[in-house]
Amino acid sequence: MTMDYRVAVVGGGISGLSAAYYLSRYFADSKFSLELFEARPRLGGVIETVTRDGCLMEGGPDSIFTAKDDALALIRDLGLQSKIVETDSERRRSLIATEGELHPLPPGFVMLAPSEILPFASTELLSTKGKLRTLMDLFIGPRFYGDEESVSSFIERRFGREILLKIVQPMVGGIYVGDVEKLSAECTIPQFVELERTSGSVIAGLIGRRSKNLSGNGVSGARYGMFVSLEGGIGALVDALVEATRSEQIQLHTSALVKSINRTESGWALTVEGQAAKQFDSILLCLPSHDLVDLVGDLDADLSEALSEIPCASSIVVNLLYDRNQSDYDFDAFGFVVPATEDTSIIAGSFSSVKYKGRCPEDKLMLRAFLGGVLDEEIMNCSDDEIFDRAHRDLARFLNIKGKPVSTWLRRWTHSMPQYQLGHKRRVRQISASMQRLPGLYLAGNSFSGVGIPDCIASARTSAEKLVAFMKAR
Numbered sequence: 001m002t003m004d005y006r007v008a009v010v011g012g013g014i015s016g017l018s019a020a021y022y023l024s025r026y027f028a029d030s031k032f033s034l035e036l037f038e039a040r041p042r043l044g045g046v047i048e049t050v051t052r053d054g055c056l057m058e059g060g061p062d063s064i065f066t067a068k069d070d071a072l073a074l075i076r077d078l079g080l081q082s083k084i085v086e087t088d089s090e091r092r093r094s095l096i097a098t099e100g101e102l103h104p105l106p107p108g109f110v111m112l113a114p115s116e117i118l119p120f121a122s123t124e125l126l127s128t129k130g131k132l133r134t135l136m137d138l139f140i141g142p143r144f145y146g147d148e149e150s151v152s153s154f155i156e157r158r159f160g161r162e163i164l165l166k167i168v169q170p171m172v173g174g175i176y177v178g179d180v181e182k183l184s185a186e187c188t189i190p191q192f193v194e195l196e197r198t199s200g201s202v203i204a205g206l207i208g209r210r211s212k213n214l215s216g217n218g219v220s221g222a223r224y225g226m227f228v229s230l231e232g233g234i235g236a237l238v239d240a241l242v243e244a245t246r247s248e249q250i251q252l253h254t255s256a257l258v259k260s261i262n263r264t265e266s267g268w269a270l271t272v273e274g275q276a277a278k279q280f281d282s283i284l285l286c287l288p289s290h291d292l293v294d295l296v297g298d299l300d301a302d303l304s305e306a307l308s309e310i311p312c313a314s315s316i317v318v319n320l321l322y323d324r325n326q327s328d329y330d331f332d333a334f335g336f337v338v339p340a341t342e343d344t345s346i347i348a349g350s351f352s353s354v355k356y357k358g359r360c361p362e363d364k365l366m367l368r369a370f371l372g373g374v375l376d377e378e379i380m381n382c383s384d385d386e387i388f389d390r391a392h393r394d395l396a397r398f399l400n401i402k403g404k405p406v407s408t409w410l411r412r413w414t415h416s417m418p419q420y421q422l423g424h425k426r427r428v429r430q431i432s433a434s435m436q437r438l439p440g441l442y443l444a445g446n447s448f449s450g451v452g453i454p455d456c457i458a459s460a461r462t463s464a465e466k467l468v469a470f471m472k473a474r
C-alpha cells in the first residue's frame with residue numbers, strides 16, 4: 001500500500017509516546033505509517049514502575065500534577081479515569097529539614113510564600129527576623145522593568161535571604177534538581193512572578209486567590225488533590241499508550257538508538273545505529289536538550305548554540321523498603337526536602353507508602369530518596385552500594401530508623417532534567433526560529449516550556465498538531 005504520510009518519532013518517553021498517540025489520532029483518516037525509535041530496551045523514558053518484594057516502586061516520577069489538565073485529559077481519553085488514585089488527604093503536608101530535624105511547612109504555605117499569615121507567624125522554620133522580612137513582601141512594590149531575574153534574586157528581593165536558603169532553595173531547587181542562583185524565575189516559578197505583576201505583592205495575591213477559592217468564586221473546586229497517580233503507578237500510563245498505539249501502521253522500536261538525521265530532497269533520512277538509513281516525510285524529536293544537541297546540533301548553527309545552552313541535570317532515585325517497626329517516626333506527611341546548607345547526601349525524601357495507600361504490605365514502609373542534581377554532580381560517579389548507604393544513613397538520621405532496609409532499588413537518570421536558566425525564553429525563541437528553517441522536523445519534550453508530565457504531554461500534542469497540519473498542507 002502506498003503511504004500518504006511516513007512519519008517518525010524519536011524518543012519513547014512520555015513525550016514520544018504521547019506524540020505517537022496523538023499523531024495516530026490526527027492521521028486516522030489517512031494512509032500513514034509511523035515508526036517510533038527508543039534507544040533503551042524499554043519504553044517510558046524516566047517513567048519506570050516495577051513490582052518488587054510485593055511493593056509497587058517508582059524509579060522516576062510518582063505523581064501527576066492535576067492543576068494542568070493535559071495529563072488528566074489524556075488519562076480520560078485512554079479510559080484510565082477509574083484507575084486514578086489520590087494521595088491520602090489526611091497527610092497532605094510537606095516537611096523541611098533544618099539543623100538535622102524535620103519541621104512541617106506551615107498550613108497555607110504555597111511552595112515559596114504563605115497564603116495564610118497566622119500559621120506562618122508560628123512556624124519554627126524561620127527566625128522572627130526571617131518571618132518579618134518575608135512579610136515585607138506585602139509592602140514592597142512590584143518590579144516592572146529590569147533584567148530577567150534568577151529565582152534567588154526574585155526571592156531575596158521580595159522575601160529576604162533566610163526563606164531563600166531554608167525553604168525556597170530546597171523546594172524549587174528540588175523540583176528542577178537545579179541551582180536557584182541560575183534558574184530563571186520567569187520560567188520556573190511563573191505563577192509567582194505573575195502574582196507580583198498583578199497584585200503588587202506575592203503574598204497579597206496568594207491570599208486573594210485563596211479567599212476567592214474558599215468563597216467559591218474562583219476556578220471550580222479541584223476534583224482531585226494537587227497530585228494523583230494511577231493504580232499500577234505512573235507506568236500504567238506508558239502501558240496504556242503502548243496499547244492504544246498498537247496497530248498495523250505503527251511500529252514502536254526499542255534498543256534503537258538514532259545516530260543521525262539528515263535532510264534529503266524528499267524529506268528526512270534517519271539512521272538507527274547498525275542499520276541502513278530510512279526515509280521519512282516528517283520527524284518529531286521528543287528528547288531532552290542534551291540528546292537533541294547530539295542528534296541535530298549540526299543542522300543549524302543557531303539551533304546548535306541554543307540547545308547546547310540548555311544543560312541537563314542528572315539525578316538518582318533510591319527506593320528503600322523497611323519493616324514498619326524499624327521506625328517510631330509518625331510519618332504524618334508525604335515527605336521532606338533538604339536545604340543545600342544541611343550536611344546530607346539526599347536532597348529530598350518521599351514517604352511513598354504513606355502518600356499512596358496500598359503500595360506495599362501494611363507491615364512495611366516504603367521510602368524514596370533523591371540524590372544528585374547540579375549541586376552534587378559527583379554523586380553520579382559513586383557505586384550503587386555507596387549510594388544505598390548514603391541514602392539509608394540520611395533517612396535513618398531524620399526518621400529514626402533502626403537497622404538496614406529489607407530491600408532497595410535505584411535508578412540513575414543521567415542528563416534527564418533540562419535546566420531553565422537565565423535566558424531560557426530567548427533560547428526557546430531562537431530554537432523556534434531555527435526550526436522554521438527545517439520544515440518537516442519538529443521538537444517536543446521537557447526542554448522548552450515545562451518539565452512536568454502534563455507539560456510534556458501538552459508539548460507532544462501541540463507538535464503533533466503542527467506536524468499533521470504541515471503534512472496535510474503539502
Ligand SMILES: Cc1cc2nc3c(=O)[nH]c(=O)nc-3n(C[C@H](O)[C@H](O)[C@H](O)COP(=O)(O)OP(=O)(O)OC[C@H]3O[C@@H](n4cnc5c(N)ncnc54)[C@H](O)[C@@H]3O)c2cc1C
Binds near residue numbers: 040259316456
Ligand atoms: C527522578 C525524576 C522524578 C520526576 N518526578 C516527576 C513527577 O513526580 N511528576 C511530574 O510531572 N514530572 C516529574 N518528573 C519530570 C518528568 O517525569 C519528565 O520531564 C518527563 O517524564 C520527560 O519525558 P520525555 O519523554 O520528554 O523525556 P524522557 O523520559 O527523558 O524520554 C526521552 C527518551 O529518549 C530516548 N533517547 C534519547 N536519545 C535518543 C536517540 N538518539 N535515539 C533514540 N532514543 C533516544 C531516551 O532513552 C529516553 O527514553 C521527574 C523527572 C525525574 C528525572
